[in-house]
Amino acid sequence: MFKLEKTDQTLLIVVGILTLFAPFILNPFPEGSAMAQFNAGYPDLMQRFVIFGIFAIGFNILFGLTGYLSFGHAAFLGVGSYAAVWMFKLLSMNVIPAIILSVVVAGLFSLLIGFISLRRSGIYFSILTLAFAQMMFALAYSVLTPITGGETGLQLALDDPRIFGASQTPEGNIPVPGLFGLEMRDSFDLVMGSWVFTFNIGYYFCAMVMIASFYLAIRIFRSPFGLMLRAVKSNQQRMNYTGLNTRPYTLAAFVISGMYAGLAGGLMASMDPLAGAERMQWTASGEVVLMTILGGAGTLIGPVLGAGFIKYFENIFSKINSTILHEWFAFLPDGLEDFIVAILYPFIGKGWHLTLGILFMMVVIFLPGGLVEGGQRIRSWLQKRKSEKNTPNGSTEPAE
Amino acid sequence: MGILEVKNVGKRFGGLQALSDVNLSVRENSVHAIIGPNGAGKSTLLNCLVGKLIPDTGSVMFDGQSVLGRAPYEINQMGISRVFQTPEIFGDLTVLENMMIPCFAKRDGAFELNAISAIPAQRDIMEQAEHMLEDMNMADKRHMHAAAMSRGDKRRLEIGMCLSQQPRLLLLDEPTAGMARADTNNTIDLLKQISDERDITIAIIEHDMHVVFSLADRITVLAQGTPLVEDDPQNIKGNPKVREAYLGESA
Numbered sequence: 001m002f003k004l005e006k007t008d009q010t011l012l013i014v015v016g017i018l019t020l021f022a023p024f025i026l027n028p029f030p031e032g033s034a035m036a037q038f039n040a041g042y043p044d045l046m047q048r049f050v051i052f053g054i055f056a057i058g059f060n061i062l063f064g065l066t067g068y069l070s071f072g073h074a075a076f077l078g079v080g081s082y083a084a085v086w087m088f089k090l091l092s093m094n095v096i097p098a099i100i101l102s103v104v105v106a107g108l109f110s111l112l113i114g115f116i117s118l119r120r121s122g123i124y125f126s127i128l129t130l131a132f133a134q135m136m137f138a139l140a141y142s143v144l145t146p147i148t149g150g151e152t153g154l155q156l157a158l159d160d161p162r163i164f165g166a167s168q169t170p171e172g173n174i175p176v177p178g179l180f181g182l183e184m185r186d187s188f189d190l191v192m193g194s195w196v197f198t199f200n201i202g203y204y205f206c207a208m209v210m211i212a213s214f215y216l217a218i219r220i221f222r223s224p225f226g227l228m229l230r231a232v233k234s235n236q237q238r239m240n241y242t243g244l245n246t247r248p249y250t251l252a253a254f255v256i257s258g259m260y261a262g263l264a265g266g267l268m269a270s271m272d273p274l275a276g277a278e279r280m281q282w283t284a285s286g287e288v289v290l291m292t293i294l295g296g297a298g299t300l301i302g303p304v305l306g307a308g309f310i311k312y313f314e315n316i317f318s319k320i321n322s323t324i325l326h327e328w329f330a331f332l333p334d335g336l337e338d339f340i341v342a343i344l345y346p347f348i349g350k351g352w353h354l355t356l357g358i359l360f361m362m363v364v365i366f367l368p369g370g371l372v373e374g375g376q377r378i379r380s381w382l383q384k385r386k387s388e389k390n391t392p393n394g395s396t397e398p399a400e
Numbered sequence: 401m402g403i404l405e406v407k408n409v410g411k412r413f414g415g416l417q418a419l420s421d422v423n424l425s426v427r428e429n430s431v432h433a434i435i436g437p438n439g440a441g442k443s444t445l446l447n448c449l450v451g452k453l454i455p456d457t458g459s460v461m462f463d464g465q466s467v468l469g470r471a472p473y474e475i476n477q478m479g480i481s482r483v484f485q486t487p488e489i490f491g492d493l494t495v496l497e498n499m500m501i502p503c504f505a506k507r508d509g510a511f512e513l514n515a516i517s518a519i520p521a522q523r524d525i526m527e528q529a530e531h532m533l534e535d536m537n538m539a540d541k542r543h544m545h546a547a548a549m550s551r552g553d554k555r556r557l558e559i560g561m562c563l564s565q566q567p568r569l570l571l572l573d574e575p576t577a578g579m580a581r582a583d584t585n586n587t588i589d590l591l592k593q594i595s596d597e598r599d600i601t602i603a604i605i606e607h608d609m610h611v612v613f614s615l616a617d618r619i620t621v622l623a624q625g626t627p628l629v630e631d632d633p634q635n636i637k638g639n640p641k642v643r644e645a646y647l648g649e650s651a
């Protein structure tokens with residue numbers, strides 16, 4: 001099925017099921033319970049999971065396969081967002097043309113930037129991409145204000161000259177992005193006992209796009225082109241003396257990953273039709289690097305896991321405040337309670353970066369293959385335990 | 401006129417004249433050995449042939465066309481493959497994948513955006529690669545990581561990769577260094593076989609005289625960056641100049 005190998009097919013199906021049932025899976029705790037704040041099943045966050053998943057999947061095609069570490073990919077996400085918002089302003093509120101333009105514009109920008117940056121490799125390549133991204137951020141933030149909205153960002157207005165569609169709704173509001181009549185922000189709540197599950201059109205649209213992107217990434221990984229990209233990472237010298245020109249291979253990978261970033265940016269603007277320069281800042285570029293490494297660079301599923309992990313932390317851990325901590329530890333004697341809260345406090349709320357940083361360091365040091373390697377280790381450990389149980393005398397079969 | 405014509409090539413590294421006034425003519429379909437003591441400039445000469453270095457003076461013609469100023473991948477596509485002194489293979493890939501890459505390069509050229517079809521669907525490439533692995537006696541290692549192999553096996557893989565491109569000129573830089581005796585003999589047999597069966601010219605740098613005298617039709621002795629003599633093997637053995645510069649030294 002899908003022209004994939006068995007394991008890849010299974011992976012795709014699992015990812016598909018998880019994304020489709022995410023509103024259930026991410027909301028395991030009943031509404032109003034103490035644990036409810038760990039629920040992540042609200043539309044805004046779920047959209048971010050899959051959008052950043054797409055961003056990281058694309059980034060991994062460049063970094064995971066060729067080893068070229070771009071520090072400027074947020075720039076492509078940013079131009080994707082601007083392109084989409086302009087499409088909403090000028091053409092129509094349908095998300096399809098907006099997203100197409102996002103991908104095309106991001107592709108053009110990455111072609112130009114990639115063409116120049118790929119003249120160097122290693123750290124110099126990274127610095128070049130960083131420099132380009134920062135230039136684009138600076139341009140978007142100030143010089144190009146008429147196009148980008150500068151500091152305030154690019155927003156829809158009541159007098160946008162939309163060619164297909166009205167400038168205002170009959171009620172005098174700004175229309176919202178949609179897909180042939182389906183509004184992206186529309187949701188449907190399913191109440192089951194004390195649980196509430198929200199199904200959001202925007203989320204499901206993004207989820208479909210992510211599954212398609214993931215499928216495409218699998219095909220690229222398993223293609224002759226994917227093999228060439230891994231060969232670039234392994235030994236460029238051998239490539240050259242085998243009659244292969246590495247430059248167009250790396251450039252193609254760069255452009256493809258830039259287009260993925262543009263797609264993510266376009267989706268972001270489709271969920272919430274505004275675009276700001278901060279999306280292009282170097283911290284945003286760094287974030288996708290973290291996602292990819294944390295999840296497992298060069299693996300198929302790693303970047304998606306990494307993106308989910310970081311976005312969960314950002315949104316859930318950052319909301320825990322000292323009042324909540326006090327509630328949790330209220331059962332302890334007062335002095336001890338204050339002491340524990342004081343110790344934990346730096347790691348929560350605004351301090352979630354600290355927790356994330358520590359986790360990231362642990363992963364890089366102990367699990368260089370990222371979360372995927374962690375999963376593999378747990379699985380082989382479980383298998384070992386199982387086989388030990390089956391052979392009571394303790395003699396285990398050697399692996400392989 | 402040989403298939404490879406090197407004329408008056410000179411190359412300087414700072415204060416060191418690594419090559420000076422090198423003339424070399426390699427006849428088509430012959431095995432030409434280049435020997436000489438360590439540091440004689442043998443590898444540097446090969447580097448000038450494959451586009452890794454550009455000589456300061458002189459010309460290098462392959463089949464009537466100059467190779468100078470061309471990128472290594474272009475020179476390779478002209479029909480020159482090279483095996484390096486330290487094995488250059490794709491360590492992160494499996495042995496089979498290593499073997500497939502030159503097959504792709506041969507079929508599709510320097511760049512081809514074939515990003516959607518699955519690798520196993522490339523039947524012809526798979527067959528060629530598997531076939532070459534069998535020829536090299538490495539079929540059982542096909543799923544091994546190339547980096548995990550012994551040095552001798554890496555070298556044999558590299559030779560196989562170059563051969564699967566069906567080059568017109570094969571350059572070998574000490575192909576048997578680091579190989580066990582049995583592997584060395586296998587390699588000699590293999591090289592003999594391909595030079596007999598195929599239209600291929602081989603230029604080989606080698607320290608092992610057993611290898612040199614079993615294979616070479618013609619020998620050039622290089623010392624301190626200049627060719628000392630170029631002659632047939634039987635004449636080289638007795639040449640006093642060679643004995644002094646090279647054989648005498650190692651005896």
Ligand SMILES: Nc1ncnc2c1ncn2[C@@H]1O[C@H](COP(=O)(O)OP(=O)(O)OP(=O)(O)O)[C@@H](O)[C@H]1O
Nearest residue numbers: 413416418436437438439440441442443444445485
């Ligand atoms: N890139 C370089 N920069 C500076 N010097 C170099 C460079 N490459 C080679 N040399 C020097 O040029 C001389 C010739 O080196 P070369 O590698 O060609 O020798 P060789 O004949 O291949 O020796 P061996 O038998 O040890 O492989 C040596 O003295 C070496 O140190």
Ligand SMILES: [Mg+2]
Nearest residue numbers: 442443444485
């Ligand atoms: Mg050498």
